[in-house]
Amino acid sequence: MKETHEFDYVIVGAGAAGCILANRLSANGRYSVLLLEAGGEARNFWIPIPAGFSKLMTNRAFNWGFHTEPEANTLDRTIAVPRGKGLGGSTLINGMIYVRGTRQDYDGWVNQGAAGWAYDQVVPYFDKIENYNQASYANETQAISRQIKEREGSAFEYAARGNTGPMHINEVGERFPLSTAFLQAAQEHGLPRNSDYNIADQEGVGYYQVLQKNGRRWSVADGYLTPARRRRNLHIRTHAHVLRVNLQGKRCVGLTYRDRSGETQDVTSRIETILAAGAIQSPHLLELSGIGRPDCLDKVGIQVNHALQGVGENYIDHFCTRMNWRIKNTQTLNELSRGPNLVAAVAKYFLQRRGILSLGTGLVYGFIKSRFDISLADVQLFFVHASYANAADRKLDREPGMTIGVSQLRPKSKGTIHVKNADPLCPPAIKPNFLDEQEDKDCLIGGMQAVRRIVQQQALQKFIDHEINPGAQVQRYDEWLDFARRNGQTIYHPVGTCRMGQDEAAVVDHKLRVRGLTGLRIVDASIMPTIVSGNTQAAVMMIAEKGADLILSDAPK
Helix, strand or coil: CCCEEEEEEEEECCCHHHHHHHHHHHCCCCCCEEEECCCCCCCCCCCCCHHHHHHHCCCCCCECCEEECCCHHHCCCCCEECCECCCCHHHHCCCCECCCCCHHHHHHHHHCCCCCCCHHHHHHHHHHHEEECCCCHHHHHHHHHHHHHHHHCCCCCCCCCCECCCEEEEECCCCCHHHHHHHHHHHHCCCCECCCCCCCCCCEEEECEEEEECCEECCHHHHHHHHHCCCCCEEEECCCEEEEEEEECCEEEEEEEECCCCCEEEEEEEEEEEECCHHHHHHHHHHHCCEECHHHHHHCCCCCCEECCCCCCCEECCEEEEEEEEECCCCCHHHHCCHHHHHHHHHHHHHHCCCHHHCCCCCEEEEECCCCCCCCCCEEEEEECCCEEECCCCEECCCCEEEEEEEECCCCCCEEEECCCCCCCCCCEEECCCCCCHHHHHHHHHHHHHHHHHHCCHHHCCCEEEEEECCCCCCCHHHHHHHHHHHCEECCCCECCCCECCCCCCCECCCCEECCCECEEECCHHHCCCCCCCCCHHHHHHHHHHHHHHHHHCCCC
C-alpha cells in the first residue's frame, strides 16, 4: 500500500556522510529526520574484522559493484569501482585508512569559490570527528611540535589532535621485519620518518592511521548511527532505493523510493532533502530527477526540470599501480594466511585482537615527491608485506611477496558520470579518463621510479629476491606508461561530480545548496572542487560535520 510520509529532513544514503548527518540533525530533538539506505543492516561476520575487506569487496550485499566504461587511456579495460552498501556505506568495506589531506587542498577550495572551507576553518571539524588513541601520542606530538616551531618560528602553537570524538583512530599496531626494513630503506633514500602525517607536512614514511577500536573495524555506523538510533525523531529505512527527488517549480519537496517489497513510496521533506549518496549516485539521482545537463538528459529521454551543466562532470579519482617483489628470508602475509599459520592467526585475533587479521589495505605509508623540484609530496605509497596474484579480486600469491601501491595525490585528469538511460536501477556510465593529462603520467611514472630506488637501498637487500611487476626489464618512459595503462586500478576515491563553487558549472554553493533550487542540498564527496591529498573518507566526514552545522544554521527556529 502506497503511503505519503512527512519529515523535516530526508537524507539519502547512510554512508560516511549520511550517518553523521542523521546523528547531528536529530540531536536536539527538534526536527524529524528520515535516513534512507538502499542496503541493509551491517550484519556480516567479516565486517568488524579488518582483514575481512577482501571478502566484502566481492559481496554484492555490501558493494554496489560499479565498473568503469572501457577507455583507450587504460587499454579499453573495465575497472572495478567498489562503493559500500548498507548502514555505514563504504566504511563497512574500505581499508579504514584515515588521512585529512593538506592545508593546500582546502585553501585551494576557497580559491575556487568555496568560501568558508579554508584549512583553518575545517580543522575544528576534523578534531570533532577524532578520538585519536596513538599509544605514544604525547611524546610524538611534542616532537612534531618542536619540528614545526623550528621550521615556522617560535610563535607557532601546536594544536593537539581530537581525542574525544566518535571515530576511534589508531596507528597500525603490528610490526614485521619487512615493514621495518622498508622504513629504514626509505630513510636511507632521504625520506624523513613522519610521526603524524595528519598534523604537519605529509612528506615522509611511517605506519598508517586507521579507523579501528580494540582491533576491530570502526565504521561511521558504529561511531555516529548506533548512539542515535533510539531517538524518537530519527527514522531509518533500509532496502529503500531512491528513484528520484521531486520538484514543485524550483523547490525540492521530497522524493520517491522503492521499498523492499517493490512498492514505490513518496516522502515529503518539510525543510530539506539532503543527498549523501556519494560521488557516483548523487549526480546519477539528480539526472534521473531531470536535474543536470540538458544534452545528457535529452539523449536518454528524461525531461529537463532544472538545467545544471556541472552535474556528473569533474569526476576525479586516485589511480594506482601496484609494484611487487618476490621476497626471501622472512615470512609474508602470503604464507601467514594459509594452513596452520592461518589457524594460529585466527586464534590470536579472537583471543587478543592482534595479528594479521587486524590489518587492512595499508600497513606502512609513504608521502613522497615524484621529482626533486617541487615543494609538496605528490605521490602516496601503500606498503604491505603481501602480493596479489590478481589485484582486482584480492587473491594472494602462494610464494612470499611484497607490494607497494603508487598513487598520484592530486591528479589533473577529469572524467564524467552520466545516466545511460531513464531506468533508475541501471548503473550510470562512469568514464574516469585516467592518465589523460601529461602531468599525471609524469607524476605516476616518477613515483614508481622513486619506489624502485627505495627498494634498492641496503636495508631491504637481504629480503629482495627479484622484482615481479613491472619487472627489471621495464626502464623506458613508454614501458612504465604501458605498465600503468595495462595494470592500474582505482583506489576507490571518486569525488567532484557535484562540485562546490560560484561559477556556472558549479552544482552547489558554499553552503552545499543546489544552485537554482531550494530545499535540496548535497553533502558528500561529490561536492569537492578538487580531490584531497590522500584517502578521502576523513574529508567526507569533515564535510558532513560542517554540512550539518550549515543546515542547522538555516533551519527554522
